[in-house]
Amino acid sequence: MKRAAEPVLSIDNLSVAFRHDAGWREVVSGVSLTLQAGETLAIVGESGSGKSVTSMAIMRLLNMRHARVSGQIRLNGVDLLTLSESAMRDIRGNAVAMIFQEPMTSLNPSFTVGDQIAEALMTHRRLSQRAAREETLRLLEKVRIPEAAKRYRDYPHHFSGGMRQRVMIAMALALRPKLLIADEPTTALDVTIQGQILDLIKTLQEEDGTAVLFITHDMGVVAEVADRTLVMYQGAMVETGTTSAIFAAPAADYTRTLIATVPQLGSMRGTAGPRRFTLPGQPVAEDIAPALTPRAPLLSVRHLSTRFSLHEGLFSRKTGAVHAVENISFDLLPGETLSLVGESGCGKSTTGRSLTRLVEPCAGQITFDGRDVLTLPPPALRQLRCAMQMIFQDPFASLNPRMTVLEALTEPYLQHRLGSKTAAREKAAELMVRTGLSPAMLNRYPHAFSGGQRQRICIARALMLDPKMIIADESVSALDVTVKAQIINLLLDLQHSLGLAYLFISHDMAVVERISHRVAVMLLGEIVEIGPRAVIFENPQHDYTRRLLASVPVPDPARRHFRRQAEVTELQSPVRPLGFETPARHYREVSAGHWVMQ
Template identity: 60%
Template sequence: MSLLTVSNLTTQFRTPEGWRSVVDDVSFSVDTGQTLAVVGESGSGKSVTALSVMGLLPQGLARASGSITFEGKELLDLPERQMERIRGNDIAMIFQEPMTSLNPVLSVGRQIAEPLMRHRGLSRRAAMAEAVRLMDRVRIPSAGRRAREYPHEMSGGMLQRVMIATALACAPRLLIADEPTTALDVTIQAQILELIKELQDEDGMGVLFITHDMGVVAEIAERTVVMYRSKLLEAGATDQIFDAPATDYTRRLLAAAPRLGALADSPLPRPFPAEDGALPAAVDTVQHDAPPLLEVRDLVTRFDLTQGVLGRVHARVHAVQNVSFDLQPGETLAVVGESGCGKSTTGRSVLRLTEPTSGSIRFDGQNLRTLPASKLVAERQAMQMIFQDPFSSLNPRMRVGDAIAEPMIVHGLQTKETAPAEVARLLDRVGLDAAMASRWPHEFSGGQRQRISIARALGLKPRLIVADESVSALDVTIKAQVVNLMMELQADLGLSYLFISHDMAVVERISHRVAVMLSGEIVEIGPRERIFSAPQHPYTRRLLAAVPEPDPARRLTRRKIEVTELKSPVKAPDYQPPVRSYAEVAPGHLVMQGD
C-alpha cells in the first residue's frame, strides 16, 4: 500500500530575478514498510523535496505545486494547523546536524518528551518516563542518567540517536531521514543504519532516506530515486540501479563511490577511475632511500581544565599520548579513527598550531619544538594545512584571488604586482578558471572551495601538507576529483601528506601507510595493504567491518554493531598513562599490545 505519493512536485524559491525551480516535476512513492533512497549531489533538490513533504518551506519565499498525498490526504492543500498535527505525529524527520536541531539549554530527555506532551497529551512526568524508554529503545546506554544531560555533553552518534528517539516518540508511519549519517564516523554510521533497519522491522514504518553515499543506499534501500539539478533522472529497484544504471550521471556516481578492497591487488595508491572508466596508473612517489621528511617521537598534547578564581587545574584532557611515526618525502600517511581519538590534534600539534606538551617533532632534520616563534613562521612555509571546512577557513570578505595571494606576499615569495599571475597559474593547476579569482567564497561550491584551499597551500611551495578531513563532507564525485587532484600534485611536486580521515575506503585509495588511533594513542600502524588485508588490533577490525559497501546484496544482512563510546580523555591531574609496547607482526607493521 502506498503511504506517501509525490506527483509532479515543483518547488520554487523567490530570487531577485524571479521564481527559480529547485525541484522540477518530481514523482515517486513510498510504501508501508519500504525504504526509498533519494540520492544525488548537493544542490540536486533532495532536501528541498523533504521539506516540501513536511510543509517546512519558508512562507513567502517558496512555493510548491503538484501533489503530495499521505495515506490519501493531500498535504499541499492542508491548513497549517492541520499540518502541525501530522508533522511529528504521523510524519517525522531526522535532520543532518543534530547540534543545530536540538535546543542547547534543554536536557535531551525534555526535548524528546516535548512532542509526547504536545501530540499525545501526556503529563510532564509520564512524558519523561516515556522519553527514557525511547532512549533505551534506540540503544542509548544508561538512558535514565543520560536523559538529564544536555546536547553538548553527548557525542555525535548519541545525539543522532536522540534525534531518532524524538522522531519515533509518536510512532510515526513515515520517517524522513535527511543525510542522518553524513558527518558521522564509520562505526557510528553503521550503528545508526542498523538501528533504523531494526526499528523499521519492529514498527513497519516507511522510510524516505536522503543521502549522497551510494554505500549507504545499497545497505538500506529497496528502491532508489536519482536526482540531478532539481530533476529526477531515474528511479527503480536498488539492485537494478546498481546493476544496470540508465544514465551517465548514475554511472558516474557509482564509479566514484569508494569500495573497500578495491586496491587489494595494488601495493601502491591508485586514483579513482576517470569519468570514461579508464583506470589511471599507480605511481610510486615515495623516496624510500631519503631521510624521513617528518619524524615524530613520543608526542604528547594535553589541555588543562581549570576552575575557581585562582584557575586551579582540576583535570587534564589527554588528547594525544606518546604518538610516534615517520613520514618519507612523497609519502602519504593516513591517520584514521573516530571523532575524539586525537587525530586532528596530532596534525595541529605537528605544525605547532596547537602547542604540544612534550615530545620531539623534526621536520627535515630541524626540531620544531625548540624553534622560537619568529623562526617557526618561516619554517611553516614548507608545511601547510588543508582544513575540513574550506568555507570557515576562507575570509568571506576577501576575494579568493586575494586569499590565495596573501600568504605568498607575506612570506616574500611574490609582490603585489607579480601575485595575480601566480594566482592565475595556481587556479589553473587545481582545475579552476583564472577569472574566478575575482569571486567571493560564497559563490563557489564545496568542492571548488576545497580546490581554492589547495591552491592557497600550494602557493608557498610546501613539502608537507596536513589534510584534516579535507574530503569528508564532499559529495562522492567531488570527493573523487579532489583525491585525484591531491595524488596528481603529489606525483608532480613530490609532496608528502599527513592525511587525517575517518573514511576508510578513501584512505585505502590514497595512502601508502596507515596509523589507527584510539583514545589519543596509535594502536596499529603499517603499510596500507597490510592494515586492510590483515588487521591485527580489534579496533582496526571494527573500523573496517563498519564500512558501508555499494553492494545491494548486503541490505538483507543484519550486522551486530557494538554500541560503544570512546573512553573519556579527561583524567585527574596526577594520572599517569600506562607504558605501551608494540609488536612487529610484519615488516613495518606494529600493533599495540594489551588494552
C-alpha cells in the first residue's frame, strides 16, 4: 500500500492571543489545516478575521512579549514553534517565503530595491555580488518591472504601489521556497498585472511543486487559484473544503454573504446608471441615477500634461522626463461619476493630484466651478480645495496617528474658519453617523479602527468642507468584499443626497462598472478610450480596453487552470529623453460620447 506524501505544512489547533490591559484576548482560535506540495489553499474572510495573524504565526514574526501562540505548526515535519530564532532565520526565505500586504512598510526605504533582493540571494544562496545582480534583474523582468536595469538602483519611494508589490513578489520568489505565503499579494495591482502574477504563481507551482497559502478577500482570485478554501470569521474556522464545493453549495451563512457581495463583471448589463449592492437582509438594489440632465461641466480639463524631470550624474544633469500625464481632456458634470482606469503607472493618481495641484502640471487648462485652477494664487487655491476634496488609497497613511478622529475631522473645518468648535464637533458627530460609525468613536485614534472603518473616517473628513467634487483614489482597493460593498453603497447614497461629483480612480473593473456613469481608460499617461459606462464594458473598441476586461478574475472555480496569456509582454515605460515630442493623437467618435484613440 502506497504511503500518502507528508504535507508541506500541517497546522493543528493553532491559537493566538494578544496581551491587553485587561489580560489576554484570543484572536485566532483552533485553526487546523494541511497543505500538500503543489497545492494552493486560500484563507478568506473579512478584515480582522485572523487571516494575517495566522500567516504571521507560521513565519514566527509575532512579538512573543505581547503574543501567545499554542498548537503545532509543522513545516516538512518540523515543528516551527520549537525552533530557536537562528534556526528559524535559516528557514525563512529558504523553505518558506512571504509576500506581505503592505509593500511600502515591508521594503527598507534606506536601500535600493535591487540591493534588497540581491541581499537575500547573497545571504541564502551564497551568490557573488555580480551573480546576485544578474539574478535580481531576471526576477524584476519576470514580474514586469519596466527597464529593470535602470530601476535596480531606485528606492522604494520611486515606485508606485503596484510596482512595489511586484518588487515584493520578486523578493519572495528569489529563493524558490517550498512554501509561499501570499498575504493579499494582488490587492494593490491592476487587473492585467494581477492576472500575470496569478499565472506566475501557477507556473511556479508546476515547475517546482511549491505549496501556496493564499490569503485574500477577493473571491474571484480565490476561484481562479485555490484548490481548497478555508473561510475564517472572528478568528475561527467557519468552513473548509474544495473551492468548487464551497462556491457551489456554501454551508455557512457567512460564506454565502461573502460570495453574494462579490462584484461580477457584466452584472450591470441593461441598467442605465450606477446601482447599489444588494446586501443580505436588504431589498434588491435599484438604479441610483438612471440618467443625468445635461448641464454645464463642474470640471473641465483640456490638454493637461504633467511630467517629472529625471536627473543623473554628479551635477544632477537633466536627462529626460517621466511623461506621467500627456495631453488629456475630459469633462465632469455635477452629480456624475467618471472613472479613470488603467495599469499601475498609467497616470491615474497623477491626474487626480494634478487637478488639486498637489503636483504642478506643466501644460493644459483646468476649469473648476468656473475658475481657472492653474492660475489661482495660493490663498484662492486653498479656498478652492474646500470644494474639491480627495480620498487617498491608504486611509492609515492619510490619517495622523497622533490625532484623534475628532481632531482629524474638525481640523480642516476650523482651519478654514467655517464655524465654531461646537459647530465642528456637531458636524463631525453627524458625519460619523452618516458614514455608518458612532459618535462615541470620535475620541479614538486611527489604530483602533479596521481598514474599512478608517476609510469611512476619511470619507467623513472629506465631507466636512461640503465639497462639490471628490477625487477617490483607489479608495476601496484594499477593502474586503463586504466592506467594499458597504463603502460603495455609502458613496452612491451620498452622491444621490448631496449631488456630489466623483472622479473615481480604480483598477477594479467590476467596481468601476457598478459605480460609474462614464469611464476613461488610460495607458502611458494618455486617455485611449472614453465614453458611457455601458458602451465601454459592452462594446470596447481599443485593444487595451479589451485586454483590461479580459484580465478581470471571475468567481468561477472552473477557471482554476485558466491561463490568460502564455507570453508576458514587455511593459512600456513613460520615461522619455530630452526633446521628445509626443506624436499628435487622433480620436474617432464611435457613438454619442464614445471616443477611441486611433
